[in-house]
Amino acid sequence: MKNITVTKTFLPPQEEYNTILKHAWDKKWITNRGDLVLRLEEKLKDYLQVDNIIITNNGTIPIQIALKLFGHGGEVITTPFSYVATTSSIVWENCKPVFVDIDPIYLTIDETKIEAAITDKTTAILATHVYGNPCNVYEIERIAKKHNLKLIYDAAHCFGVNYNGQSLFNYGDVSTCSFHATKIFQTAEGGSMFCNDADLYHKLYYSHNFGHDGSLKFHGLGINGKISELQAAMGLAMLPYMEEIIVERKRVVEYYNNNLRTEFIQTLKIREGTDWNYSYYPIIFDNEKLLLEVERNLNENNIVPRRYFYPSLNTLKYVEGNPMPISESIASRIMCLPLYVNLEEENLKLICSIVNKEHV
Ligand SMILES: *Cc1c(COP(=O)(O)O)cnc(C)c1O
Numbered sequence: 331m332k333n334i335t336v337t338k339t340f341l342p343p344q345e346e347y348n349t350i351l352k353h354a355w356d357k358k359w360i361t362n363r364g365d366l367v368l369r370l371e372e373k374l375k376d377y378l379q380v381d382n383i384i385i386t387n388n389g390t391i392p393i394q395i396a397l398k399l400f401g402h403g404g405e406v407i408t409t410p411f412s413y414v415a416t417t418s419s420i421v422w423e424n425c426k427p428v429f430v431d432i433d434p435i436y437l438t439i440d441e442t443k444i445e446a447a448i449t450d451k452t453t454a455i456l457a458t459h460v461y462g463n464p465c466n467v468y469e470i471e472r473i474a475k476k477h478n479l480k481l482i483y484d485a486a487h488c489f490g491v492n493y494n495g496q497s498l499f500n501y502g503d504v505s506t507c508s509f510h511a512t513k514i515f516q517t518a519e520g521g522s523m524f525c526n527d528a529d530l531y532h533k534l535y536y537s538h539n540f541g542h543d544g545s546l547k548f549h550g551l552g553i554n555g556k557i558s559e560l561q562a563a564m565g566l567a568m569l570p571y572m573e574e575i576i577v578e579r580k581r582v583v584e585y586y587n588n589n590l591r592t593e594f595i596q597t598l599k600i601r602e603g604t605d606w607n608y609s610y611y612p613i614i615f616d617n618e619k620l621l622l623e624v625e626r627n628l629n630e631n632n633i634v635p636r637r638y639f640y641p642s643l644n645t646l647k648y649v650e651g652n653p654m655p656i657s658e659s660i661a662s663r664i665m666c667l668p669l670y671v672n673l674e675e676e677n678l679k680l681i682c683s684i685v686n687k688e689h690v
Pocket of ligand 1: 484
């Protein structure tokens, strides 16, 4: 029986993966920034058009490393509408998340509400370019500069996104990405961090490698954020398919755009100037009851969308969050539709007919 899930990992041909991996076998070198990691970093710099990248073992550790450097146990202004890793990293690093509600159209942090949340304990802003949709980066940068705050972007969804002519990873003091199997470019587990400042790059770099300065000396505190050659080989095998992957995802997004009765549901509005990566297709219903009804109908047809993001992160048990009416409302009404390479048109048709039907 068919099973249409919200995402399906794109896997490159296994022989191509094995061919790349053979290098690690021949050299008997499978981790500690081996040749495959170095090769992948060079290829990604070129593909993404960025000056610097540090590949890491997932997309959470770079957020934690950035917070370790910038957070200083203070208050970190953040969005309640993201994956749990955004908030949990702040708490894990002994900082206090201070939530600022989101813009109801772009679904990113509402930059007009940030300044009111700044106190003398605020050390950083951690915002998410949700679904690859850029935050208002210029305004947030202005606020961060004015108040002398560090600016971190959780850009887990942003592989390949360009904003106003350059990689979205170039904005903020540090930007992070995830290469998790559910993400558009994947290494099973993996991630990366980006920054444009040489001193900061050096700190991020040694922080992800136990603080090492050669084998016997240490620059400072660090953790193990390294990725293995096995994962880097996956990344190298994936890269040649990225163009095809984006074309395919665009096809699915356009099918939804053309066939969903969008007068009844809200879809994602991408900020102008964005060259998007078609990473997610969220739809927002009028109320949660309707969402649950549609979800049930889809499930009955073995179609499994995902309530992404739910819950609003200010409601997590381990945070003291003020009410965030917009984020809580949207989190209760939003779900992501299946979106992956080779999702057949007949299934797209079925999904659209089920979603559309509920409104009449
Ligand atoms: C996937 C994701 C992460 C975490 O990435 P991992 O690679 O799974 O650690 C962080 N933030 C957001 C917004 C994500 O979607």
